[in-house]
Amino acid sequence: MVAVGDTIGVEEEFHVVNAETGALEPAARRVLRTADAEPELHRSMVETASAVQTDLVSLRADLLEKRKSLVDASARHGLAIVAAGSVPGSGSTASRVYPNERYERMAQEYRQLVDEQQVAACQVQVGVPDRDLAVRITRRIRDWLPTLLALSVSSPYFADQDTGYASYRTIVTSRWPTVGPPPDLATAAEFDRVVDTLVESGVISDAGMVYFDARPSARYPTVEIRVADSCPDIDDVILLAALARGLVTIAAEEDEAGRPLPEAPQVLLRAATWRAARSGIGGHLVDPQARTAVPAGVRIDALMRHVRPALERRGEWETAIDLLDALRSRGTSATRQRKGASHREVVLGLVEETARS
Numbered sequence: 001m002v003a004v005g006d007t008i009g010v011e012e013e014f015h016v017v018n019a020e021t022g023a024l025e026p027a028a029r030r031v032l033r034t035a036d037a038e039p040e041l042h043r044s045m046v047e048t049a050s051a052v053q054t055d056l057v058s059l060r061a062d063l064l065e066k067r068k069s070l071v072d073a074s075a076r077h078g079l080a081i082v083a084a085g086s087v088p089g090s091g092s093t094a095s096r097v098y099p100n101e102r103y104e105r106m107a108q109e110y111r112q113l114v115d116e117q118q119v120a121a122c123q124v125q126v127g128v129p130d131r132d133l134a135v136r137i138t139r140r141i142r143d144w145l146p147t148l149l150a151l152s153v154s155s156p157y158f159a160d161q162d163t164g165y166a167s168y169r170t171i172v173t174s175r176w177p178t179v180g181p182p183p184d185l186a187t188a189a190e191f192d193r194v195v196d197t198l199v200e201s202g203v204i205s206d207a208g209m210v211y212f213d214a215r216p217s218a219r220y221p222t223v224e225i226r227v228a229d230s231c232p233d234i235d236d237v238i239l240l241a242a243l244a245r246g247l248v249t250i251a252a253e254e255d256e257a258g259r260p261l262p263e264a265p266q267v268l269l270r271a272a273t274w275r276a277a278r279s280g281i282g283g284h285l286v287d288p289q290a291r292t293a294v295p296a297g298v299r300i301d302a303l304m305r306h307v308r309p310a311l312e313r314r315g316e317w318e319t320a321i322d323l324l325d326a327l328r329s330r331g332t333s334a335t336r337q338r339k340g341a342s343h344r345e346v347v348l349g350l351v352e353e354t355a356r357s
Contacts, residue, residue, distance in 0.1 A: 002221075004137075004252040005245050005310070007127030009222070010063060010237060011049045013040055013120035013230050014070060014354070015087050019080040022347030024089045024118065027079055028098060035073035036066050039098040041106070042118050046070065046081075052127075056316055060238050067234070071355045080351040083120065084333060085155025085169035085229030087350065088343035090118040092159045105205060113176060119169035120230035122152060122237055124244040125222040131188035133252060134216035134223050138182035139261050140251035142269060143288045145181065145213045145227045146276035147303045150296055151324075152228035152240060153280035154333035157346065166280030166334040167229050170273065177203050179211045181269035186261070191216060213273070223248050227273070232333055232353035239323040242316050246307030253310075264288035280332045300324070 014037075016025050026043035037046045048066040053059040070081045097103040097114060107114045128134040153166035165171060173179050178198060185191050198204045207218040213227040225244045231237045265288075272286035275293070285299040286292075304324065311317040330336065333350075340346035 002127060002129050004128050004133070005126055005249040007052050007054060007125075007222075008059060008241055008245050009050045009052050009125040010059060010241055011047060011123040011125070012063065012066075012083060012237065013045060013047045013122070015082040015084065015090070015118070015120060016044050016046060016074060017080050017082055017087065017347055017351065019075070019078050019351070022087070022089075022344045022351070024087060025079055026096060027077060030077045031070065031073045031079060031081075033073070034069075034076070036069040039100060040120075041097055041103055041114065043096055043098050044118060045098075045120060055314075056238055056242060056319060059241060060234060063237060064234060067354065081354055082347060082350045083122075083154075083230045083232045083354045084337075084350050085121070085153070085167055086119050086158050086172075087347050088157040088160050090155075090158050091116040091172065102205070106209075109205070110176075116172055119155060119172050121169065121173075121226055122228045122230045122240060123224055123226040124228075124241050125217060125220060125224050126245045126248040127221060128216070128223045128248065128252070129221045131191075131216050131221070132186075133255060134221075135185055135188055135191050136255050136261065137223050137248055137251040138212070138214040138216070139184065139186070140254055141214060141223075141225075141247045142181045143262060143264060143272075144247055144303055144306070145225070146272040147285060147299050148225065148240060148243060149227045149229070149273065150276040150280050150285055151243075151300070151327060151332070152231050152236060153277070154229040154231060154337070156334045156337055157343065160343065162338065165278055166282070166332065167277040169229050170277035173211065174273075176211055178209060180213060181266060181273065182212045182214050184266070188216065229333075232350050234356075235323050236327055236333070239320060239327065242311060242320045242323070243303065243307055245314075246310040246316075246320075249310035250307055262289060264291075280334055281328070282332075282335065
């Protein structure tokens with residue numbers, strides 16, 4: 001029988017850019033002719049999904065193979081691929097959505113929100129075979145999700161300007177009606193009733209438009225953690241995957257032990273997400289249980305202590321520590337991007353990092 005956390009997968013979203021200028025290109029259809037990838041909302045975006053994996057080594061190899069497929073396919077057309085929450089040109093002009101009935105319906109219904117949704121995420125799927133448990137797990141892990149965001153931040157630029165945020169992707173997506181910390185629900189039936197009401201009211205058109213920071217997947221027996229920016233450095237993706245699986249595993253153990261669900265006001269959880277988006281790991285983060293702000297490093301260390309038992313059992317603790325140390329040493333992508341002398345230099349640096357194996 002498959003146990004919680006036995007399987008893991010990652011979905012990565014990418015921007016398609018001009019290989020010389022770094023400008024966004026609505027050329028996804030050309031790339032997708034030969035790439036192992038799928039379309040995303042905008043014509044300047046594509047998405048990949050790993051196969052279901054059980055270990056980090058296989059997951060890394062799978063993701064690198066899919067990145068190489070995208071890099072090779074784009075290069076044939078003078079294009080390049082960027083894994084980052086945004087690029088400087090994101091949201092600067094209205095962009096046509098990919099020619100897909102669902103995306104076109106969304107564009108008609110949500111107008112400016114869709115126009116500006118030129119942002120990319122990294123989503124981790126962790127196997128949870130029981131949907132009731134999956135809903136409870138999203139409640140148990142939500143205090144830690146802003147810390148995952150802080151580690152992934154890669155979207156300081158939007159509409160051709162420095163926004164002052166480490167993850168402006170988070171701010172862009174926060175305007176949608178079904179985004180934010182997972183709600184206070186305890187069963188799959190409750191979750192489904194909420195989704196049905198949202199669909200019946202016309203707020204969303206299908207269950208796939210529930211964009212909570214963590215949710216039971218609409219398609220798979222998983223908990224989907226979707227709070228992170230797309231990450232140019234593959235090491236950061238693997239770190240996020242390890243930590244996400246650790247969180248889900250520990251949450252399942254707490255549930256089995258009958259520990260009470262943690263309580264924190266929704267407004268404080270949203271504030272914790274905003275704080276992480278604003279400064280990443282370069283400032284303070286909010287501890288929703290202590291109801292205080294702490295230095296980001298303190299919160300990250302607390303997260304590592306929390307998931308350590310799960311990572312040690314899988315033999316992933318040393319890998320996670322090494323990856324975290326490397327991230328702390330080089331800084332987040334948002335920090336590195338701000339060292340670029342021009343927007344073109346920023347994007348071409350992201351192109352190089354995305355393609356690096």
